Amino acid sequence: xxxxxxxxxxxxxxxxxxxxxxxxxxxxxxxxxxxxxxxxxxxxxxxxxxxxxxxxxxxxxxxxxxxxxxxxxxxxxxxxxxxxxxxxxxxxxxxxxxxxxxxxxxxxxxxxxxxxxxxxxxxxxxxxxxxxxxxxxxxxxxxxxxxxxxxxxxxxxxxxxxxxxxxxxxxxxxxxxxxxxxxxxxxxxxxxxxxxxxxxxxxxxxxxxxxxxxxxxxxxxxxxxxxxxxxxxxxxxxxxxxxxxxxxxxxxxxxxxxxxxxxxxxxxxxxxxxxxxxxxxxxxxxxxxxxxxxxxxxxxxxxxxxxxxxxxxxxxxxxxxxxxxxxxxxxxxxxxxxxxxxxxxxxxxxxxxxxxxxxxxxxxxxxxxxxxxxxxxxxxxxxxxxxxxxxxxxxxxxxxxxxxxxxxxxxxxxxxxxxxxxxxxxxxxxxxxxxxxxxxxxxxxxxxxxxxxxxxxxxxxxxxxxxxxxxxxxxxxxxxxxxxxxxxxxxxxxxxxxxxxxxxxxxxxxxxxxxxxxxxxxx
Ligand code: ME8
Numbered sequence: 001x002x003x004x005x006x007x008x009x010x011x012x013x014x015x016x017x018x019x020x021x022x023x024x025x026x027x028x029x030x031x032x033x034x035x036x037x038x039x040x041x042x043x044x045x046x047x048x049x050x051x052x053x054x055x056x057x058x059x060x061x062x063x064x065x066x067x068x069x070x071x072x073x074x075x076x077x078x079x080x081x082x083x084x085x086x087x088x089x090x091x092x093x094x095x096x097x098x099x100x101x102x103x104x105x106x107x108x109x110x111x112x113x114x115x116x117x118x119x120x121x122x123x124x125x126x127x128x129x130x131x132x133x134x135x136x137x138x139x140x141x142x143x144x145x146x147x148x149x150x151x152x153x154x155x156x157x158x159x160x161x162x163x164x165x166x167x168x169x170x171x172x173x174x175x176x177x178x179x180x181x182x183x184x185x186x187x188x189x190x191x192x193x194x195x196x197x198x199x200x201x202x203x204x205x206x207x208x209x210x211x212x213x214x215x216x217x218x219x220x221x222x223x224x225x226x227x228x229x230x231x232x233x234x235x236x237x238x239x240x241x242x243x244x245x246x247x248x249x250x251x252x253x254x255x256x257x258x259x260x261x262x263x264x265x266x267x268x269x270x271x272x273x274x275x276x277x278x279x280x281x282x283x284x285x286x287x288x289x290x291x292x293x294x295x296x297x298x299x300x301x302x303x304x305x306x307x308x309x310x311x312x313x314x315x316x317x318x319x320x321x322x323x324x325x326x327x328x329x330x331x332x333x334x335x336x337x338x339x340x341x342x343x344x345x346x347x348x349x350x351x352x353x354x355x356x357x358x359x360x361x362x363x364x365x366x367x368x369x370x371x372x373x374x375x376x377x378x379x380x381x382x383x384x385x386x387x388x389x390x391x392x393x394x395x396x397x398x399x400x401x402x403x404x405x406x407x408x409x410x411x412x413x414x415x416x417x418x419x420x421x422x423x424x425x426x427x428x429x430x431x432x433x434x435x436x437x438x439x440x441x442x443x444x445x446x447x448x449x450x451x452x453x454x455x456x457x458x459x460x461x462x463x464x465x466x467x468x469x470x471x472x473x474x475x476x477x478x479x480x481x482x483x484x485x486x487x488x489x490x491x492x493x494x495x496x497x498x499x500x501x502x503x504x505x506x507x508x509x510x511x512x513x514x515x516x517x518x519x520x521x522x523x
Contacts, residue, residue: 021313036471050096055235106250132158194339271295326473381452399499483510
């Protein structure tokens with residue numbers, strides 16, 4: 001068990017039936033910002049992401065493409081899912097594939113332990129299965145189809161017909177855990193967040209749980225059930241275990257004890273799997289439940305959940321090719337309240353890029369560095385104690401305040417709020433420069449002490465910003481850090497004392513952090 005300061009954060013492992021869209025990238029960036037923040041705070045941090053490669057959905061896609069499911073998964077991982085991590089600058093420590101031997105072997109070990117402990121039995125199941133969700137559905141989960149599916153019941157998420165299946169399967173006695181789960185939600189209100197998702201989960205479990213079918217016999221693309229190889233493990237049971245098998249479960253108990261339990265960042269569409277099935281599995285195995293399950297909101301396009309199957313999918317590169325990875329990361333983390341749904345629009349992205357990144361932050365950095373170059377030949381001036389006024393004291397106080405407030409917001413996973421707090425410093429520094437008018441101070445040698453003090457304050461403020469913004473816009477923060485002659489890398493600077501930086505010797509030239517973009521081309 002970890003001592004509480006360690007931070008093990010995960011994303012869902014994504015299905016490799018298709019290439020990533022900005023919804024997947026959104027989850028990756030959120031988890032990455034949290035991981036970078038904690039790493040920079042000195043907390044032992046581990047960030048896991050990966051791919052979900054078994055099950056009928058992948059099998060069908062591979063078959064339709066005339067290749068084996070493993071060959072399909074290999075291709076998609078190499079050509080789409082791994083490259084995504086570069087496209088949006090993800091700092092994951094590990095990448096798990098459910099076809100990894102470390103995973104397959106230890107899923108079998110876990111299952112065998114549950115079997116030996118009496119939590120698994122054989123039974124019959126008949127129900128409606130949605131291959132898109134890889135889940136049996138209740139009638140109440142289905143809606144009337146439209147268009148080509150008129151007259152049929154379809155999955156509310158995928159808008160495609162479900163399949164009536166009748167199988168003899170192995171079942172996990174999940175129903176036994178309803179009471180303990182409700183107790184967990186009650187005693188640890190933070191276990192499932194945000195509140196809207198928590199309420200939904202509590203009301204779902206309050207209605208009672210049924211046992212879970214955990215094997216399939218009609219196809220063989222999956223992990224074999226260890227005591228009966230005519231079955232493969234149900235894909236969700238297999239997938240959820242990635243968080244444990246990647247962390248050493250079954251083969252590196254020291255590592256597992258160090259990392260576990262995890263904070264799971266997922267979309268609210270799959271919160272139920274993570275906040276109900278997964279802790280029940282862990283309870284049955286006598287393992288600690290996760291630290292937290294956070295079900296974030298959906299990116300909407302035209303008012304609907306964006307998805308490839310509904311042809312509303314947008315590839316991350318469509319944005320990063322024009323705006324860069326920092327702008328991608330900033331935009332989604334800033335514009336959408338983490339935990340709520342948010343609509344994506346090119347207009348909003350372009351407007352925020354221009355107003356907040358280019359004019360607000362980028363311009364501030366360029367102007368300050370240009371003035372130090374012009375008025376002090378690049379040497380960062382020291383502040384003169386007798387020339388310090390209320391304006392400088394206010395900036396120093398804001399630096400401290402926003403550092404603490406941003407850290408507190410991150411600990412609540414309120415990423416948008418952390419950025420908003422940091423931006424108070426961007427805005428205050430811009431106002432400060434406008435009011436202090438260093439270009440006027442420079443005209444009269446009698447103001448030399450004020451000029452030095454103002455530019456020293458601005459440079460230190462920029463240093464604080466570089467440190468605080470590094471988890472969100474790592475490229476820009478690194479460039480700024482170099483231009484400010486910061487020692488070491490910006491990622492090494494302790495984030496919880498970002499305001500303590502005293503300034504380097506000389507500034508270096510700085511290219512525009514967020515250059516002007518011809519927006520028409522992307523609209
Ligand atoms: O569910 N808005 O994988 P998946 C925000 N393999 N996030 C979105 C989104 C949108 N419009 N669309 C997708 C699976 N996502 C399983 C997970 S974990 C043990 C197994 C993100 O490829 C969001 O994180 O369908 C969502 O939960 C996830 O992608 C679903 O990815």
